[in-house]
Amino acid sequence: MRAWLYLIAAGVAGAVVTTPALAVFFLFGGSFDDALFAALTTLMLVAGLAVVTMRDIIRCGLAMIVCFLALAGIYVVVGAPLVAAAQVLVYVGAISVLVLFAIMLTQSKAGPSRLVFQTQRAPAAIAALVLAVVVGLAAISTDWGELGQRVRLGTEVVARVLFDEYVLAFEVVGVLLLAAVVGGVFLAKREEGPR
Numbered sequence: 001m002r003a004w005l006y007l008i009a010a011g012v013a014g015a016v017v018t019t020p021a022l023a024v025f026f027l028f029g030g031s032f033d034d035a036l037f038a039a040l041t042t043l044m045l046v047a048g049l050a051v052v053t054m055r056d057i058i059r060c061g062l063a064m065i066v067c068f069l070a071l072a073g074i075y076v077v078v079g080a081p082l083v084a085a086a087q088v089l090v091y092v093g094a095i096s097v098l099v100l101f102a103i104m105l106t107q108s109k110a111g112p113s114r115l116v117f118q119t120q121r122a123p124a125a126i127a128a129l130v131l132a133v134v135v136g137l138a139a140i141s142t143d144w145g146e147l148g149q150r151v152r153l154g155t156e157v158v159a160r161v162l163f164d165e166y167v168l169a170f171e172v173v174g175v176l177l178l179a180a181v182v183g184g185v186f187l188a189k190r191e192e193g194p195r
Contacts, residue, residue, distance in 0.1 A: 013046070017039050017046065018039060021035040021042070022035070023038070024037075037074065037078075040070045040073040040074045040077065041070075041074065044067050047064070047066040047070060048063075050066075051063045051064050058104070061099055062100075064096060064099070065092055068096060069092055075087060082162075094174075098177060098181060101185070105185065
């Protein structure tokens, strides 16, 4: 019975994500990139809502990873593959895994009945509406024709700087994150003995 529920939930989630893409592609005459952008945007928004509404903190962390992956896909669609790679490496590969390790190593995995962020719904809704209006106004006033060329030029400059001058810094940060995870596991699993 439970497997059928998961299958139905997966079908509903797939329909929610693909409906805007199909609408953009067939009803509004958009290209495949536009439809993919709409699908990834919907996936990111649904995953973000799942992060803040679910009670099981492990599932919230997994939904956060899906949100980060959808954002990386959006970066690829708009022509910034280096930023997408950095998104996957830094946020999905390092920070999300570190957050999930920290969650799993704590004693309580389920949140209380009323989490702190769930008690601040009204101010959060007002802030979200203000932010949506600001983003909408910025999107309307942007000249999207020139943006693609600037993104490509900016990506090439960032890639040259990161992989020529700061390669050692990336390696040091990777070793530091690995040491933090190993140290956290060691401290969490250390048995209490007589002093």
